[in-house]
Every structure is written in C-alpha cells, then in structure tokens.
Amino acid sequence: MKRICSFLLCLGLFFSQTSLVNAGNNKVNLSISKEISYYGEVLNGKPNGQGTMKWGAYKSYLGSWKNGKRSGYGKFVIIDYSQAEKDFDGRMDNVRTTTYIGQWNEDMKNGEGILTDKVNAFHSGNQDDLIQKGQFKNNVFIKGNEVHTYWNNYSDFLYKDDSINVSFQTSDDIQDLYQDTYNLDYEEFNDLEEIIDYGAYENLTFQSKSTGITYKYAHLLDNEYGAFTITRTKYVNNKMVEELVTDAEVDNINMSREIERKLQPYLKGFELTLKMLYQ
Template sequence: MIRKYLSFLTLALLFLMFTHKETEASNQKVSLTLPNGATYYGEVKNNKPHGKGTMNWGPSKVYSGDWHNGQRSGTGKYISDMLPKDMKVVYEGEWRNDRPHGTGIRRESNPELAFQRISKGLFKDHDLISGHAITQSIDSIWFEYLNGSTFLQFSVSDREQADKLIHSKLARGRIQVLNYYKREKSKPDYKGFEYARGMEDYGSSLSEGVYRTGDYEVMELHTGVSQRFEDEEHYRIENYKNGRLVSARDMRENGRFAGIVQGKINNNKHVLQPYLGEFSKLLKAIGNDPEPISCSNSPTSVCEAFPIKFE
C-alpha cells in the first residue's frame, strides 16, 4: 500500500514539474522565422506562436495579439496596406481559427480613390454579420445596419448632407437612397421597400412589397410593385407575384414621379431613428477627409490614421 502511494506521489510531482516547465516555456518570448518567410516575436508553445505575440509578413502586414497553437485566436489587431487595388485594412477585435470572428471594428481605405469604410459589430470569418457600417466615396456616403432579421441602407451625397440628416434628427438633409427590409422570425421573406431619388429626376425608382435574397445576397422583389423611369416621358409600373412578373404598364410622367419618390422617402425616414446614435459615432470616426497618400511612409508602413504600438 505504501509503495503504491509513493508511486502515485512521484507521478504527481513529475506531472507538476512538467506542467511548470511548459508554463514557463510558453511565457518566454522568443523570435521565430516561419517557412513562409513571416517573422514572429512573442510567447510560444511547441515551437508555435501561443500566448501574446506579434507577427510580420514583410514590411506591410502585421498582427499583434493573442495566439493559440500557431493561429490567431483571442483578441488582436491586424494591419495590411498591400491588398489588391492599394486597399489598406485594419481590423481590431476578436479572432478564432486565424480569422476575424466575434466583436470587432474594421477600417478600410484607399486614399487615391478617396474611399473609406468602417464596419463595427459582430464578424464571422471576414464578414460583418450584425452591426453598423459607413462608407465614404467621392460622390456619396452610405450607411448600413444589419442583423439576422433587419437590413437598412441609405445614402446621401456628401458629408454636409450627412451631418444635417443625423444631427438634426432627420429634420434636414436629403436622402438619395433608402432601402429597408425586415423579416419575421425564421421566415425567408422580408417585408420592406426600396426608394432611390436620382441626381437627375429620371433616375428615380421605387419598389414595395416582399423581398428575398437572390444571387450574391442581393435583395430581389418577390411579391409587390416596382416603379421606375422608363424614359424621360414615362415611368413603368410592374407587378410581381411569387418572383414572376404578372403585369406591366407605362404611365405618362408629367413631372410627378420624382416627387412621388421623394414623398415616399420623407414619409419613411422614421425607420432610421433607432440607428442614428451609432451612425453619428461612425461618421465622426471616419473623419472629413480620406487619409493622405503619403501615409504608407510611416515607420510600420501603415497609415498613421490607424496607429498601433508593437513590442
């Protein structure tokens, strides 16, 4: 009996010593060079990034944060300024299995195209699946909100119109596009509308009814009415049922149709009210001007608008 007890005690002590050594090893910061040429400095386990650390893929792509068994998992910040079309990306938030997954914020920009986008909310892999986003380009600013049952999208022509709209609680500011879809529970159908007031009146259109997601997750009218300018003198009214066009006719425009669309937008601005607070924060975050073209000359070869401090 005593011999069995001593054997058990010896095994327990060896296990504790082994565990202690493994813990000490994982807390030590070392430098690694991976087969793909990336360099890593931080905590390791079994010769893989594990714990806290920073990895660089050349001079223009870097991640600093949590690692698990060689993959980005936990929380961390990723920066790249060498994506296709000179797009610069910063993501900060939760990761799982080497991908953005969980709560986070992603910033995308292309200074040469005067393009910026901020997405904030819940990510799955690389996609925002629930949250708010704002996109600023040369000729418009787009606002988006989505979750499992609601999708909202609207746009204005410039920053001045956006400020008027949001900070006056919808009293002022001209909306160009207003799309809203809401689904009940787990049904595939969304009830909603799409309104677009073109820069030129004959670019206006509207549709109302039941929508379903089509190719590339684009909403398509399933049952309802669609109206749009056919030419400068007519607008076309189309009726859809169960995804099929059942009737269509052309109406004389007589200068009325653009006013009808504007009235629809004005009467449905109230759907924006619950989201104005978060949109206001993102509008401030995106700034008035895109990043300067010279931002890639910063010490870490990423834009100073999105600074990060590495160990």
C-alpha cells in the same frame, strides 16, 4: 524516510511540470520563412498565447494565438503601396491601410470587431474609405453598421442583422461633418439627422428578412418651385405591390415623420461609426 522521499518526489514533479508550462509560454523569436517572422509565446514550436507575426514590412498581427493560428483578440494591419505615388509636397498619396481590431478564431475574423479600409488621398481625389463595426463570421461581416464614403462625396450607409437591412445613400460631403482636419465653411448640415430631415438622401430602404417586405423611399426636389415629393414603394419578395407618391404639404410632412420614426433607432449608430472612421 519513505514519506520524506515521496514528498520530495511529488515536489520535484510539481516544479518539473510548472517549468514545462512556463517554458511553453516564454517569448521567443521564430523565423517561419524569409518574409515571415514571429515574436511571442509558443507551445510545441507554434505561436500560442500573446505574440506578433510580421509578413514583410507592411503586414502584421498583434494579439492572441492558439496552436499556430490567430485566436482571441488581436489587431491585423495591411498597408498597400501598390497604387501609391508622391504628391507635390513629397507625401505618399494613394496609400491604402486596412485594419481589423477584434475577435479571431481559427485564423479568421469571428466575433465582435471593427474593420477599417482607408486611402490617404491628399491630392489625387481617390477617396475610398470603409468601416464595418459589429459581428463577423468566418471573415464575413454579418451584423452591425457599415459606412462607405467615396471620392465624389457619396456615402453609403448600411445596418444589418438577422431580421432587417436598413440602407441609404447621401450625396453631400458627409466626412467633413466628422473630422476636424477639414472644417469647411460651406457645410450646409450639422449632423446626419439634418441631412435626413432635409431629404438629401437616395435609395432609402428597409428590408425585412422575416416577412420579405421591403419599403423604398425616394425624395425628389423640384428646383424650380422649391417643392418636393416623396415616393414610397412597397415590395413583397422583390415584387412591387404598391407605390405611393405624396405631393401635398401635409402628406409630405406625414411621410417625413414616418421616415424619421423608422430611421431614428439607427442614426446614432451610423454617426458613431462614421466618427470612428475619421477619428
């Protein structure tokens, strides 16, 4: 009889503990303030597990929580109408949408993720789009590819990690190459590699963090004669120590091959990142 009672007592404790665990994971509605609401799993009255929090109508997070903080994988979206206005077609112009999809810890971006910041400038021309794809630490982008395109057709490209920064700028309408909504007839290039081969870049920089050595390349075209020169400047700890200017055809070809060799490992990553921005 004592053994039966002990068994039933243990069984009762098991189901009691199981019920408490499940109760902590039930989805509930929480009204945190007048503007902030949460629906999802909770533990001890705080978001814990999977859930969605909304800060008014234009800010939300959907994903994992731990002890009331964003932790794990999730999607965070902010829609900014502060500069918005209707265009002549009745569409809202100049609406900025910032989205982060990836890992979180302690309410901050930590780990692998993709951050996009886009303005839907239909007619205003205030195009200003950014994408960062790689690793974040305490909300700071620390490793990976970054592309920033502007209304004047300029685009900044950056790759960085613990050992190197690689960056350059193009002045051609690069976004037209990577989104189907434009398909303009006057496109001069088919991809980013052709732009580099043609020399349509500015401020091409390779900065080694371990050695302190930086190389900067400038491609200058003489419109009158159709010739071009390439300047390579070397810096050590931000101090210029060497400058080489090529003007002969053979030297230009050799310098172009040097640039292509250095950039080749990064071009595919830039192209994939740019496509993600305009997919």
